[in-house]
Amino acid sequence: MQSKSEKYFIGIDVGGTKVYGGLVTPAGMIAAQHKEPTPPHAGPRDILKVIGIMVKELLKVGNVARGRILGMGVAVPGIVDNSGKVVITPNINLSGTDLKRILEKKYKIRVTVGNDVNLGVLGEKWLGAGRKAQNIIGLFPGTGVGGGVIVKGDFLTGYQGAAAELGHICVDPQGPACTCGNAGCLEAVAGRWAMERDIRAAVKKGEKTILTDLVGAKLEQIKSGALAKALAAKDPAVTRVMTRAADALAEACVTLNHVFNTEMFILGGGVVEACGDFFLPRIERALKKDPFFSKLQTPKVVAAKLGDDAVMLGAVAAVRQGTDLRTVTSTYYPRLKYMPSGKVFVNAIEIDKPLYVRADGKLKEPEEFVPPHITHDLVEELTKKGPDTLFIAIGLKKRLSFSAKAENYLKKKHINIHILPASAAVKAYNACEERKAVFFYPAPARTGKS
Numbered sequence: 001m002q003s004k005s006e007k008y009f010i011g012i013d014v015g016g017t018k019v020y021g022g023l024v025t026p027a028g029m030i031a032a033q034h035k036e037p038t039p040p041h042a043g044p045r046d047i048l049k050v051i052g053i054m055v056k057e058l059l060k061v062g063n064v065a066r067g068r069i070l071g072m073g074v075a076v077p078g079i080v081d082n083s084g085k086v087v088i089t090p091n092i093n094l095s096g097t098d099l100k101r102i103l104e105k106k107y108k109i110r111v112t113v114g115n116d117v118n119l120g121v122l123g124e125k126w127l128g129a130g131r132k133a134q135n136i137i138g139l140f141p142g143t144g145v146g147g148g149v150i151v152k153g154d155f156l157t158g159y160q161g162a163a164a165e166l167g168h169i170c171v172d173p174q175g176p177a178c179t180c181g182n183a184g185c186l187e188a189v190a191g192r193w194a195m196e197r198d199i200r201a202a203v204k205k206g207e208k209t210i211l212t213d214l215v216g217a218k219l220e221q222i223k224s225g226a227l228a229k230a231l232a233a234k235d236p237a238v239t240r241v242m243t244r245a246a247d248a249l250a251e252a253c254v255t256l257n258h259v260f261n262t263e264m265f266i267l268g269g270g271v272v273e274a275c276g277d278f279f280l281p282r283i284e285r286a287l288k289k290d291p292f293f294s295k296l297q298t299p300k301v302v303a304a305k306l307g308d309d310a311v312m313l314g315a316v317a318a319v320r321q322g323t324d325l326r327t328v329t330s331t332y333y334p335r336l337k338y339m340p341s342g343k344v345f346v347n348a349i350e351i352d353k354p355l356y357v358r359a360d361g362k363l364k365e366p367e368e369f370v371p372p373h374i375t376h377d378l379v380e381e382l383t384k385k386g387p388d389t390l391f392i393a394i395g396l397k398k399r400l401s402f403s404a405k406a407e408n409y410l411k412k413k414h415i416n417i418h419i420l421p422a423s424a425a426v427k428a429y430n431a432c433e434e435r436k437a438v439f440f441y442p443a444p445a446r447t448g449k450s
């Protein structure tokens with residue numbers, strides 16, 4: 001699909017349990033990806049070794065020579081100073097490593113190193129939920145609560161790289177102890193570890209919760225999916241704990257808006273992915289109610305779109321920002337072609353069966369499509385990677401029927417849908433500048449024997 005002269009960036013997301021890397025075009029298309037486990041108790045040398053394996057593997061999978069790499073972005077879970085030196089990484093052993101300098105020396109390309117959550121927000125700004133915004137605050141409740149702040153297109157790092165640690169702003173001075181040593185931090189109330197603590201405490205006092213059925217009596221690790229199920233079942237203990245978490249997040253957003261007067265809050269992370277319907281409206285309501293902003297525009301509150309790719313793509317966005325791309329041509333979405341014969345092409349591939357181009361530009365075959373039914377599962381598959389708009393290109397004499405659940409899903413996710421004859425769909429798709437996906441349901445191919 002990519003031309004031989006296409007150039008690439010490498011993005012690497014170094015996490016506590018795995019390292020995720022991508023070979024990415026200047027337009028943001030992921031051409032190859034690879035995962036490696038982070039070796040337990042790894043030191044800086046081991047992690048550098050994994051990065052080396054990652055680079056080799058990406059070049060091999062992408063079938064790309066090293067000379068075509070424009071730069072490398074690396075994300076680490078910790079504080080990185082403005083020179084690209086890792087200051088502290090609490091969960092992996094990279095503290096004090098001059099990562100940028102080491103990698104630049106080894107690969108002779110530009111390297112940027114940054115905090116993973118900051119880069120995740122930058123990724124969402126480049127290709128995800130924040131594409132039209134210049135001022136964004138990202139909040140990612142997962143095990144803890146990660147944060148990132150973008151002002152006028154650039155993320156804040158602060159004097160020593162420790163800015164935007166939004167999980168550790170105080171929402172309750174009398175609140176519970178945080179892992180950082182302070183009390184009443186946002187993440188000590190709204191992080192998953194905090195919610196787990198509160199649910200366990202409630203059970204210890206004799207309160208019942210369906211979570212004991214879902215994850216076991218010890219309530220050792222309560223995954224986001226289990227929380228979502230308990231919420232849907234109106235479990236009183238879970239609802240109470242999560243309401244408190246949502247209120248803390250909402251309060252933090254109101255305060256942050258007073259500091260930054262932001263354009264948009266992007267909420268992501270495992271808990272929001274599973275329970276976005278619960279969190280987002282509460283935060284939106286709190287921002288709307290803020291009397292200080294009654295005469296001003298309320299910031300948008302949106303869900304993150306890139307999922308696990310956000311940080312890796314953000315690492316690429318960071319190194320890409322300082323790269324001269326004047327001589328580089330690269331496109332993100334394939335251009336669709338409609339022929340007078342009725343045939344549709346995606347790049348050079350003829351669409352002769354149901355196929356779709358996902359929001360990340362990848363051409364895929366649906367797992368299950370039983371015409372004419374568009375089911376909830378199918379819609380969920382077609383809209384993976386978060387498009388704003390979904391086109392459906394239907395061949396002559398074809399009909400589709402949407403299940404109520406599928407329609408509901410699109411509405412809930414704020415995804416516009418356009419069902420059009422193939423020629424019109426191709427035109428509309430090519431002209432659309434949003435994040436987009438298209439599903440082709442062509443008329444059966446003529447055999448040409450008649």
Ligand SMILES: [Zn+2]
Nearest residue numbers: 168178180185
């Ligand atoms: Zn804290």
